[in-house]
Amino acid sequence: MDRTLILKMIFVLGFLVTLVLSFFYSIMLIVPLLIGIFVFSCFFTLKQLAELTWFMLAIASFFGSILSIPGLESLFLYRLLLPVQITLFLLTWDDWSWMSKRTRTMLLFLVGWLASALITIIWTEYQGIAFRNVYFMIEAIYLLFTAIYYLKADKKIEWLVTITSGVMAVNIGIGLYEINTGLHLSKSGLTDVIGNAQFLPSGIFFNPNDLASFLALFLPIILVYMHSRTIIGSLYKGLLVIGAVYIIIETQSRIAFVLILVILFLLLLRYSWRWGALALLCIPFVLQLPGMQDTINQVNQTYTDKTNSTDLRLDITNYTWQTAKESYFMGVGPGNVQIELAKYFPAEEQNNDGAVSVHNFLLEVLANYGLLSLLFLLAFLFYLFYRSWRYWLENKEKKVKYLIPLLITLAFPFIAFASSTTLEKSYIWISFGIVLAILNQYDKRMETKDETI
Known part of the structure; x- marks a missing residue:
């Protein structure tokens, strides 16, 4: 079997197993999020990823703590995405020419x-x-x-x-x-x-x-x-x-x-x-x-x-x-x-x-x-x-x-x-x-x- 296909199957299975485990161990929910960011980075440029995370941040802000990790109500999706988005924004910053x-x-x-x-x-x-x-x-x-x-x-x-x-x-x-x-x-x-x-x-x-x-x-x-x-x-x-x-x-x-x-x-x-x-x-x-x-x-x-x-x-x-x-x-x-x-x-x-x-x-x-x-x-x-x-x-x-x-x-x-x-x-x-x-x-x-x- 092709080695690349085997690695893809291992990755998908690992991601699904981690996602299932996160329902029993709340802290594990961070792992799929990090894996997801890594996968996105493989398909998008850094600038596109920064823009995508901003749209995700905007929508997540409406839901607030509803999208929180079970048992860790203060750690919700908006709070997790914010530092990631700020980092990506600073890395892809151009200049002030876009602002009137x-x-x-x-x-x-x-x-x-x-x-x-x-x-x-x-x-x-x-x-x-x-x-x-x-x-x-x-x-x-x-x-x-x-x-x-x-x-x-x-x-x-x-x-x-x-x-x-x-x-x-x-x-x-x-x-x-x-x-x-x-x-x-x-x-x-x-x-x-x-x-x-x-x-x-x-x-x-x-x-x-x-x-x-x-x-x-x-x-x-x-x-x-x-x-x-x-x-x-x-x-x-x-x-x-x-x-x-x-x-x-x-x-x-x-x-x-x-x-x-x-x-x-x-x-x-x-x-x-x-x-x-x-x-x-x-x-x-x-x-x-x-x-x-x-x-x-x-x-x-x-x-x-x-x-x-x-x-x-x-x-x-x-x-x-x-x-x-x-x-x-x-x-x-x-x-x-x-x-x-x-x-x-x-x-x-x-x-x-x-x-x-x-x-x-x-x-x-x-x-x-x-x-x-x-x-x-x-x-x-x-x-x-x-x-x-x-x-x-x-x-x-x-x-x-x-x-x-x-x-x-x-x-x-x-x-x-x-x-x-x-x-x-x-x-x-x-x-x-x-x-x-x-x-x-x-x-x-x-x-x-x-x-x-």
Whole structure:
């Protein structure tokens, strides 16, 4: 028998045996991962491997600790891929020619945001928490930076968006299962909840708000950037829209519900004002359908039965503002305001780390990192909004895809209120990365055009 064939058979059998053993000995799961990386390296160049691992990293970030090694919940696929991807990125780094001048300006604002936050570590009380918080800041900036680098063409964005649509379909499926059974994935924060809240969907995320925010951010991107030239493709998109809106309603996330309705209406209006007008005219008839009464009741409940939640968030906002003033707007240090808030609230309002989430990212930045850091972040957001607005105005064709950066940028402040911990939500930064990649592509084309004139 050919020696090469024997070696291939031994390799495949060894890989399968190791994979089976990993179900009994958790640590063995690392071996197939390393073997897989080695095999990929034989078929791809280092640059292609770096790009492939980034796409895997982006998708793995949505699942978080769900893709963890059994018994080692802190060691999950995203955490394993991150150092590998960083290493490959550094090894295949080219130069700065792929980044436009305007994109560099926006990233400099983020560097200022990070640098001013690092200064506050000098006087922070809980330095361990501070370093952990700064790590998430660096991770968020890295996701933005590398998204621009790897999504240099619309085709690459389409690949990412198409895969993400599968993640969305999985979340909708899990959400429907949760609504009907009251059962959740083990990593969900609703596993021990009883009563009506037990039937709220959280999908692969920790809580319902995160699921609703993910759906609201990525549904418009998927609708615009995922091609559907066949009837099956169009039907798939339609089912995603219906499923996503229904799941958002069931999460009882008020901000995400209003946000997704406004975004979908604007997209429809931009696609065809006739279809937009027809949609408005059809609303009264749709609301009269037999199956709509339960949905209407659910929406009413979302906006009328959450007085306690609203009061709690107002109290959190007041105490966060008080903490920011007591620090003379210099910041109490990265991640420390969440610990400070725990002094004002009972244990049942705190998370597993004994902290209280701010539910207002901009106010959280002010209290944690100080006024200077907030100004850098606001400069980034306002410049991003300006670039998105110009991107829409400068494209005379006014295709729907030119509206996406503006919609996502405008959605961010609202998502920052809905989500408990914006900084640690990688899906938010990846959506921002897609927006920056779109704008960077356009700016590079304009710069190249100006140079040839």
